[in-house]
Structures are given as C-alpha cells and as structure tokens.
Amino acid sequence: MADQLFEEPRLADLYDLFDSPEREDLDPYVAMAAEFDAQSVLDLGCGTGNLACRLAALGKTVTGVDPALASLAVARRKPFAERVQWLHGTAASIAGMRVDMITMTGNVAQVFVTDVEWAATLRDCRAALRPGGRLVFEVRDPAREAWQNWNRARTYEEIVTPAGERVESWTDLLDVQLPLVTFRHTFVFHGDGQVLTSDSTLRFRSKAEITDDLTAAGLCVEDVRDAPDRPGLEFVFVTTRPLSE
Incomplete structure (x- = not known):
C-alpha cells in the first residue's frame, strides 16, 4: 500500500x-x-x-x-x-x-x-x-545518515497553492532501527485548518x-x-x- x-x-x-x-x-x-x-x-x-x-x-x-x-x-x-x-x-x-x-x-x-x-x-x-x-x-x-536532517528545523517549508491557500509542511524523524528508518510528513492547511500526516519507512x-x-x-x-x-x-x-x- x-x-x-x-x-x-x-x-x-x-x-x-x-x-x-x-x-x-x-x-x-x-x-x-x-x-x-x-x-x-x-x-x-x-x-x-x-x-x-x-x-x-x-x-x-x-x-x-x-x-x-x-x-x-x-x-x-x-x-x-x-x-x-x-x-x-x-x-x-x-x-x-x-x-x-x-x-x-x-x-x-x-x-x-x-x-x-x-x-x-x-x-x-x-x-x-x-x-x-x-x-x-x-x-x-547509508553511511551518510541522511535521516539526521529529517527534522522540522531543517525541512520546514511553506507554499501558497494556485488556489491561494497557505500550506505548511515539515518532516519529523520517528524511529531509527537500521536498516529501517521511519519518519512523518506533516501538512497544515490554513484555509480550513486541516492537518494531514503521512508516515514512511525506508530501508537503507x-x-x-x-x-x-x-x-x-x-x-x-x-x-x-x-x-x-x-x-x-x-x-x-x-x-x-x-x-x-
């Protein structure tokens, strides 16, 4: 899935x-x-x-x-x-x-x-x-440990969609159990206040x-x-x- x-x-x-x-x-x-x-x-x-x-x-x-x-x-x-x-x-x-x-x-x-x-x-x-x-x-x-940068301070972004809605996004590191790394994307929609998240796991x-x-x-x-x-x-x-x- x-x-x-x-x-x-x-x-x-x-x-x-x-x-x-x-x-x-x-x-x-x-x-x-x-x-x-x-x-x-x-x-x-x-x-x-x-x-x-x-x-x-x-x-x-x-x-x-x-x-x-x-x-x-x-x-x-x-x-x-x-x-x-x-x-x-x-x-x-x-x-x-x-x-x-x-x-x-x-x-x-x-x-x-x-x-x-x-x-x-x-x-x-x-x-x-x-x-x-x-x-x-x-x-x-894997030797470069990319996940060390997967935090809000380093990944925060804000955009305005073509429809004029402001959206914030960032990534948080959730777990490191090598060779697996799990992290979460968060999106905040300022038009209606909805917050959506997406968790991902990658194998290194x-x-x-x-x-x-x-x-x-x-x-x-x-x-x-x-x-x-x-x-x-x-x-x-x-x-x-x-x-x-």
Whole structure:
C-alpha cells in the first residue's frame, strides 16, 4: 500500500508544489535513456508522472506504474500524459512486458523493506527487460545518515497553492532501527485548518548488499554512479539483463 503522501488526493495534489519545480534529479535518467538508446521505458513507482511525461515528450514509448491512484490522477493531467500508458499496480503488474529500460527514481528502491519483496521486485524487473536492457535506480548511501536532517528545523517549508491557500509542511524523524528508518510528513492547511500526516519507512542497504541482491536476481552491475543533484550522498545503479540467454 502506498503512503498517504501519495494516496491521499489532497496531499498528492501538493506533491509537485513542494518538490523542486526544475526536478534536476530526473535529468540523469533522461540522459541515460538517450545514452543507452532506450526507446521503451518503464517508470516503476512513477508517482505524479514527471519523468514519464518528460520521456514521452521526447517520443519514447513510456509506461508509468504506481500503487497510488491519487498520484496517477495527478500524472494524467500533465502535458504529454496522453502518450503514456498508466498502470495502477506494482512490479507484479508488469509481467509479460519487454522494455529497453526500467527506472526507479527518488526513494522508490528503498520502499521495499523486506528481503522478500525487494528480491521479487528485482526478478520482476529482470523479466520485463529485453536481453541487454537496463534497470537504473538510485538509493541513499547509508553511511551518510541522511535521516539526521529529517527534522522540522531543517525541512520546514511553506507554499501558497494556485488556489491561494497557505500550506505548511515539515518532516519529523520517528524511529531509527537500521536498516529501517521511519519518519512523518506533516501538512497544515490554513484555509480550513486541516492537518494531514503521512508516515514512511525506508530501508537503507549498502552498495555491497545491493550488488549481491542484483546478482542473485540475474542482473549485472554495469556501473554505480553519483547523483548529480546530491553529490556524494547517493548511489545510482546501472544494471543490465545479460544478452546471452
């Protein structure tokens, strides 16, 4: 089940307003689609559809998959959304597909908190790739302890929506039991006084652990890159399904 941040319509409508409008974090994925000449791309955990729509605008054949209906509703309203195939579901929903590239951006690869669901997701991705196709995704480096900054003082933001409503938001760290970290997003709507919260748990895996998991799933690690928008803080894995099958 998706977090309330993505599943609650009022919060899903806010997601892009609180995120960076430029979305520099997506630029490397657009560049990799060109680098690897990927004509068909599946964005797993596509959220509000920013990457999917950007790739569709470039003429790619794009599928966006997400478990949150509210986020998909936002995605369907964006420019070039009509060129994207939107699927409500998870990695289990992509059976039978064959694509050149699969992406998992943001924190998507870390929402799979159990070994069983993570392994199943990697196997499903491998099965959906054509031989030679690539799975690319990012994770936070656990050694950098990103959660140390997840508090109100460092995360507080205030926006005014297009409708003129003032909304405050911040993040509070709830629990650290490595490799799991749990935190809460709080949103205060000044128009009617409503307060909504969304709790999330991420799993922090080491580079070595992820490499072993990928190998076990039959994927080859081609490269581990830095994230240009968060230099030194994340790993961007570039993996391939072997050609010789």
